[in-house]
Amino acid sequence: MADQVLNAEGLNCPLPIIKAKKALKTLNSGEVLEVRSTDPGSVADFAAFCNQTGNQLLSSSTEGDIYKFEIKRS
Amino acid sequence: MLDDAKLDNAKTMSLIVTKGSLDWAYPPFILATTAAAMDVEVTMFFTFYGLPLLKKDLNMKFTPLGNAAMEMPMMGGHMAMPNMVSMLPGAGAMAGKMMKNLMAKKGVASIEELREAAVESDVRLIACQMTLDLFEYSTDDMIDGIEIGGAATYMENALKSDINLFI
Numbered sequence: 001m002a003d004q005v006l007n008a009e010g011l012n013c014p015l016p017i018i019k020a021k022k023a024l025k026t027l028n029s030g031e032v033l034e035v036r037s038t039d040p041g042s043v044a045d046f047a048a049f050c051n052q053t054g055n056q057l058l059s060s061s062t063e064g065d066i067y068k069f070e071i072k073r074s
Numbered sequence: 075m076l077d078d079a080k081l082d083n084a085k086t087m088s089l090i091v092t093k094g095s096l097d098w099a100y101p102p103f104i105l106a107t108t109a110a111a112m113d114v115e116v117t118m119f120f121t122f123y124g125l126p127l128l129k130k131d132l133n134m135k136f137t138p139l140g141n142a143a144m145e146m147p148m149m150g151g152h153m154a155m156p157n158m159v160s161m162l163p164g165a166g167a168m169a170g171k172m173m174k175n176l177m178a179k180k181g182v183a184s185i186e187e188l189r190e191a192a193v194e195s196d197v198r199l200i201a202c203q204m205t206l207d208l209f210e211y212s213t214d215d216m217i218d219g220i221e222i223g224g225a226a227t228y229m230e231n232a233l234k235s236d237i238n239l240f241i
Contacts, residue, residue, distance in 0.1 A: 021111035
């Protein structure tokens, strides 16, 4: 289970990433952030964001129109 | 997550921001805020028509005039605005309003929102001294926390940056 859930539905690039970064800062190392987005571009963007920042992308999935990401803070 | 911005091996990016219309304000602020979120140290250098983007009161305008590639979604299709129409009085204000409405509807951040995110994530904002003098802007009209500099300030920064963009 995620330690925090970020609802980024309806937001467009780059807001999901910026809000996710802000949320991650409030977590401790090892805690998990779940991000829910409706922006199709966020699939590639969260992969790139995690690659660059060293946070671990535990999962990237879709639930209907929602893109769901689980990110473990490094 | 390490605070990479404090580390010597942090990636760096500099942007020269030369345009301040509503549409052109987006690329530099989107890239700066995203880069900062990805632990990149970012410096934005505002010169010429980009400088008003540092004003406390933003009043960005937008004109389709002379932009042959601009099409707005309309009734399931796309519509370009002929230059003749763009030249009519009030057409610019209407186009600006339409663009802002469209952006809000699509969940695109406002420039005010992105600029605030840039300040919050410690993006360095440098105002060009020459442009301040040339167009008689006062730093009192600008947001807090900006720095003042010239071409040498930019060069020193750009020479050690991994990415340098002119927008």
